[in-house]
Amino acid sequence: MFPPIAWIAAAFAAGIALGRWSVLSAWIWFAASTGSVLAAAWCVNLRRPATVPLLAGAATVGALWVMLHADPVAAPVLTAAFGRDVTLAGVVVRPPQRGSERVRAVVSVEHIDSAGRSSPADGLVLVTFPQSSDVLYGDRIAISGRLVRPPPAGNPGEFSYRDYLASRGIGAVLYPQRHAHVHVIEHGLATPILAAADIVRRRMTSFLLTALPGQRGALMASLLLGDDGAIGPEARDDFARSGLLHVLVVSGAQVGLVLASVLWLGRLLRVPLLPASGVAAAVTLFFALMTGWVPSVARAAMMALIGLAAPLLQRGRDAHAALAVAALALLVSQPLLLFDAGFQLSFAATWGLIFIAPVLTLHLSALPRSLRSLFAMTVAAQIAVGPLLAYHFLQISVVGLAANLIVIPLVALLVPAGFAVAVVGAVIPTLGVSLAPVLGPPADAVRWTAAVFARLPLSAVPVEAPSLLGIAGFYAVLVATVEWLRGRVRVTRAAIVAAVSGAVALALWAQVFAATVPPQLVITFLDVGQGDSIVVQAPSGRTMLVDGGGEVEGHLTGYDVGARRLVPALRRLHLRTIDIMLLSHPHEDHVGGLIAALQNFPVGLVLDSGFEHPAPSYPRFLRLVEAQQIPYRLARRGQRLDLGDGAAAAVLNPRDPLIVGSSSDVHANSVVARLAYGATSVLLTGDIEALTEAILLGDGTDLHSTVLKVAHHGSATSSTPVFLDAVAPQVAVISVGAMNPFGHPHRATLEALQAVGAAVYRTDVHGAVTVASDGVQVWVRTVRDAGDR
């Protein structure tokens, strides 16, 4: 079915996943891989098939490989300086990437000044410069700023910036101070071929942006060279919603078209095969370097080279083998790429083209010949990437297929024509400028298609993240179906009966298994940076969301915590409705994210302290609640919120009249609720401070709780020792952002929590903290260990 190398590559990839997720030590994988290789040798010696030990060997070597290569080792002098202001000196070792707001450059550090000490250092650091700086590839520079370890995923299934940078060999990020000056010490330390590629790319980009003003040039620079700095957020959103985002990144299609154009030119000029292939290989490689050797381009370039070499080596072309070799080469060079969305999508789409598309073409005889392969290829790629898109982006564009059917022929036209014009323009600008307008109409058509389809009702349909088992099952069924369509697999009645009864048995067992698991109350303290957001999933299936995170007032940047972190996290928790939305108090870091939650989920009831405070999102929140006609109630002491099946929350604060004249009235009137299930309970405290704690203690309220959400992000103004004594929590959760400007959590609070014997969990250290209760005891799960903060 597939060539042996494809099975080896698949086993190696599976091994990487195993090595990353299992807790086994590298020694065990080392022993297992040695054993597998010995077993394979023994089988070969006995002339027995060695398939099983070979595949086991590939998998165990993959597991070992990822353990040895995963985390880029930054010099201890760099790790010791995390969180500090430092001055770095080093060389820009990759062409800087221009984004829409900042320029990103990878600097190989040579020297660091930190805490008054100057020491030699090594390792790759990502430096983000303001858009205006003109740092070039190959410059030796010195720059000051805050050195940080890139943040890992905070919530289950979330994108990990740390892993993403690690897969590119980068272990630290430097954020320069505002108005920081970059000292360029020396120019020209670049590798000549990369420097040439960078110069050509920059010339072509600046030509495209000037010759084609507005969105046309931005689209062409993005489509041809992956330079997406000029694409606005609105256009990007349109392309994403219409399933056309791949148009904005350089992918295999561009590489293929570059290669095909060179070969076509070679045939036209009657150049013999060997030199023509050589030139084509050189141009392809140069183009891949120009566009930054991103995974999709590296994949396509490697496959192109294998394809060019095959006839010269008198080997048959086998696209599956070429795809597998490219995957193996990339994964050996950097195993963490396996978890990169770009890597996965590129390989899946290509696999769809070579495995599914030919079968579809055969079965589309009703279509005119010219449309058949276009349709087959578009459908095949969409099918192959579908589950991955759902997993990574939690949305599927149903109209994407139609949008792609229109856009792909336009892209096939724009890419060669665009390159021809850009090459001419980079050499003879005046001639280029007069040719450029021919690109206008097709470029506009692509942009319009994205804009129109993005506004159709079935663009960007939100979906729940499929499970890994579900994804594996999808591909298994897909392979079986394609093999059946190809006539390779004969479907007998016995096979159908076996498959159907197997599926039924599995479903029944799943039901039985689910019934044996006792119902649980699950509370997830999400990682929303500095702020609070707590999801309650009751045994009855009813849900409550307490606060939504948000930005910190006085430090607003426009980052939408709700849309970017909260809503995806809720979807990954399989939330469909929010029965009760509780806002503890209207500070931005509690209310901001609720806007996106209201826009994305049906809400049954909104509860609010009703204390008026001019946080930017609060009036918007109230307007949205009113516009959506959601029942709205003031939360007041004495109310009981029933979550069904024995789980209920009692509101303990605020009371009428509201507290006035405290150090912070908005904090003092936070909603406090005690959520009880069986013998276990969780005290939710918003941002109350010492005064409210004293009032609650004074009237003899039962505060005793298994789990405490520590008030006000662990600030020293809350969590007085008498209050903690009364609560006597086994587990304390502090929702707090890493390196927040307030110094939360305070050391005194941490010590006080320790003094009452609570196990302390922090969202800045552990990521999201999940507490599950069966009514008798509680279990705590975190996204990260404290060790890998």
Ligand SMILES: [Zn+2]
């Ligand atoms: Zn707060």
